Amino acid sequence: MAVDIQAVREADHAIVVVPRRRPWRWIGWAITAVVVVSIAVSFLTNPNYRWDVVGGYLFDQRILDGLVTTLKLTVVSMAIAAALGLLLATMRLSRSTLLRGVAGAYVWLFRGTPILVQLILWYNLAILVPSISIGIPFGPTLWSAATNDLITPWTAAILGLALNEAAYLGEIIRSGIIAVDKGQTEAANALGLSRFDAFRRIVLPQALRVIVPPASNEAIGLLKYSSVVSVIALPELLYSGQLIYGRTYETIPVLLVVCIWYLVVVTVLTVLESRLERRLGVGFRATTDGGKRWSRWLTGNR
Template identity: 55%
Template sequence: MTQTISQVPGAEQKLLKRRRPLVWLATVAVAAVVVPVLFSMFTNERFRWGVVISYLFDPDILAGLGRTLLLTAVSMSIAVVLGIVLAVMAGANNLLLNSISKAYIWIFRGTPVLVQILVWFNLAALYPTLVLGLPFGATLGKWSTNDLITPFSAAILGLALNEAAYMAEIVRAGLTSVDRGQHEAAQALGMHKSLLFRKIALPQAMRIIVPPTGNETINMLKNSALVSVIALPELLYSAQIIASQNFQVIPLLLVATIWYLVITSILTLIQSRLEKKFAVRTHTNTARKVPVQ
């Protein structure tokens, strides 16, 4: 004969009476540190919260925020598409495609994104002109590198191509998590590889791909601040420009920090919703049972 915990006389009361002294001690210790810090932040006049609030919706700050969001969206979209292509190439039974994918990932994942942004921004030093044409054939077009590689395009290239290397590994991990028997069953039914990828492999891999992709999107948002080194007026650089004029460095940095936290929180919420959407839903009975003599 078995009964659940709730059916055992006195079991629920025993669980409720259980004490966790270490948890309470840790809570008190953390509160003893956090509360004074927060009190100091909001009472220290040097933070100049009035200045922070006055610049929070400044037109230049909002314009910089818009560029940051645009950089994040465009770069991440390119990175996801290119990452899928690289992951498929890495899994292909073709030595050339496999080698190109691995070399790409090795180079772009092995060098700092800041270095890559600077290389793209200074590409004209290596190639003053960019030529489109057939090898040893007619030239279809010729452009000045300085005209094509603007600060914005250099930022997109640096962020997107670097992130694509990480996305390739994430997608590859997701695809390899799909049971091999699913591939064999689809091939036995005569399903083409491209259809198998789109209808079977990728949808099932999404539950593995989505969580790290959400984290990478948040990292992309923060990494966009690196493009300030090439004088692209995104959120951080816009705040720095204003601070150089009014000398309110800390308040303007706090303005940028607040907006980063707001957007990060929104992205985290979206990530949570997507994870729930792609999660595998299982209905199991989790009621614990204990034997009764």
């Protein structure tokens, strides 16, 4: 059936679109504005917040040192977790029952126990294993060291955070690999690429589009729950604040400083995540001109 393009254009111009009235939307905006203004007034006028004290501690060297420690913990733990998570994902997708079983047991163990318990166990590993040694089974020992010398608060924190995070990243990476169409691998095999080259050059780059958003959220989550390492006396951001208000009793102002720095870092990470997602082409740009696009499709003006 032929379409009269001129008639369609004239009909399109003759249509007058009247927006639907949404009074409840304006009521919602009004209520939101009242709540926001009330909170802002409370923040500005309540003397108990003690913003002068907050400003004094904002760039305190102890707070900044704790912030650097938190960032180091996050970067190092996330790097180790990403490498180990990729290994776990490939093991879970392996044809070997042994590799799948080992990876599945790892994920089950570290996802099934609280991170706080894991940190305390790593920190007190010397109670279970007084010394760590490397040698030939049932033969001579080649190297040995006391566990207390090896498992410092730093080592325990990195082990606890990285090994726990690897279990989650392994499942995220596995889901991203599964999301890649099987035809991509078949095409790579038809071109004569090895399984490793096909995975490295074809499967993994496409899987990143699925992996990046949840993995970025995991990185932000790791930054925040790295504060649990305060239980092993590692002076990260929160523990540095606790040391300060433990002596000065200025609990609320110092905690506000800690919250401000967490918000700053999380905001920066969120911006970087958004840019990375756009670069990888994740998601689709939302549009509100559906009628116009449909009209342009009918008239051929695409």
